[in-house]
Amino acid sequence: MASLEIKDLKVHYPIEGGFLAGKKSHAAVDGISLFLEEGKNYGLVGESGSGKSTAGRAIVGLERITAGRIFYEGADVTATIGKRKAAHKRNVQMIFQDSSASLNPKKQIGQIVSEPLHNFEKLSRQEEKKRVLELLEMVGLQEDALRKYPHEFNGGQRQRIALARAVALRPKFVVADEPVSVLDLSVQAQVLNYMKRIQEEYKLSYLFISHDLGVVKQICDELAIMYRGRFVEYGDRQDIYLNPQHIYTKRLLSAIPNVDPTKRDWHKRLRREIESEYKQSMESFLATDGRVGDLIPLSETHRIAGEPPKGER
Ligand SMILES: Nc1ncnc2c1ncn2[C@@H]1O[C@H](COP(=O)(O)OP(=O)(O)OP(=O)(O)O)[C@@H](O)[C@H]1O
Numbered sequence: 639m640a641s642l643e644i645k646d647l648k649v650h651y652p653i654e655g656g657f658l659a660g661k662k663s664h665a666a667v668d669g670i671s672l673f674l675e676e677g678k679n680y681g682l683v684g685e686s687g688s689g690k691s692t693a694g695r696a697i698v699g700l701e702r703i704t705a706g707r708i709f710y711e712g713a714d715v716t717a718t719i720g721k722r723k724a725a726h727k728r729n730v731q732m733i734f735q736d737s738s739a740s741l742n743p744k745k746q747i748g749q750i751v752s753e754p755l756h757n758f759e760k761l762s763r764q765e766e767k768k769r770v771l772e773l774l775e776m777v778g779l780q781e782d783a784l785r786k787y788p789h790e791f792n793g794g795q796r797q798r799i800a801l802a803r804a805v806a807l808r809p810k811f812v813v814a815d816e817p818v819s820v821l822d823l824s825v826q827a828q829v830l831n832y833m834k835r836i837q838e839e840y841k842l843s844y845l846f847i848s849h850d851l852g853v854v855k856q857i858c859d860e861l862a863i864m865y866r867g868r869f870v871e872y873g874d875r876q877d878i879y880l881n882p883q884h885i886y887t888k889r890l891l892s893a894i895p896n897v898d899p900t901k902r903d904w905h906k907r908l909r910r911e912i913e914s915e916y917k918q919s920m921e922s923f924l925a926t927d928g929r930v931g932d933l934i935p936l937s938e939t940h941r942i943a944g945e946p947p948k949g950e951r
Pocket of ligand 1 (some may be wrong): 652664684685687688689690691692849896
């Protein structure tokens with residue numbers, strides 16, 4: 639069974655003129671480790687700026703790594719940008735948040751989806767076209783899409799095209815960086831359904847990057863919660879939703895919309911409590927130069943995703 643292992647990954651960006659402030663680099667990703675198994679879905683969750691996208695790009699080889707190693711099926715595939723090993727390139731693909739930027743506007747959909755096949759597989763023209771049509775069909779598009787350009791489709795359709803291209807080589811892992819966050823709710827659900835369907839068909843795994851625990855809940859088996867380049871909590875989806883251990887996780891959970899209206903008051907009060915606990919805890923965190931190990935232990939754990947306490951139902 640295929641696996642992707644990330645060991646102590648660091649991506650530090652140089653700070654321009656940073657020597658004046660006594661700090662030469664900014665740690666966007668500061669030592670994260672993950673072990674991903676084929677067939678399971680993983681969520682990388684955190685607020686804007688926590689380092690999720692940088693981590694995702696580094697994992698697929700689009701970002702220069704400062705330190706750490708990446709192993710695909712046990713083999714070290716850590717490489718500098720543009721020099722990824724073939725197995726890693728084929729088997730670890732990525733889709734991005736902004737499909738209007740990631741799909742070349744000057745190319746027709748047929749060209750876009752066939753590009754990876756063209757680069758990696760020696761198929762006849764006929765075989766290639768057949769495969770592209772299968773891929774388009776899998777994401778709910780017809781043959782007439784072949785000669786159209788990205789701007790002729792809406793955001794949800796474009797994201798489905800990006801998905802078709804990402805899975806053209808039947809990869810084992812797809813890093814999906816906020817793939818639905820700019821879409822309307824109904825379109826989000828549609829794209830997520832296609833993602834699930836493709837996963838069942840191809841037995842692949844997603845590393846799903848999102849700031850929204852509500853979306854991640856629908857697709858991921860395991861979650862890593864990221865804050866300032868590090869993981870503050872990692873574990874099974876159910877454990878994290880029902881029994882979050884970290885104040886930062888609780889805060890993200892408390893921000894999930896769609897609360898049952900009958901429990902709204904309870905939820906509001908809980909949010910207020912969490913905000914005040916969060917402030918104190920994170921002030922100490924920052925005072926200790928942002929080391930996760932220095933976080934103040936939690937006081938009582940609120941069962942956020944579960945039911946309100948008895949007597950408040
Ligand atoms: N190319 C870059 N050069 C310098 N700093 C960068 C670069 N890319 C990202 N950063 C910084 O690294 C940190 C992490 O950014 P990143 O985009 O990975 O976070 P994120 O959690 O994905 O946030 P978002 O959801 O807003 O994209 C941020 O402080 C960001 O400003």
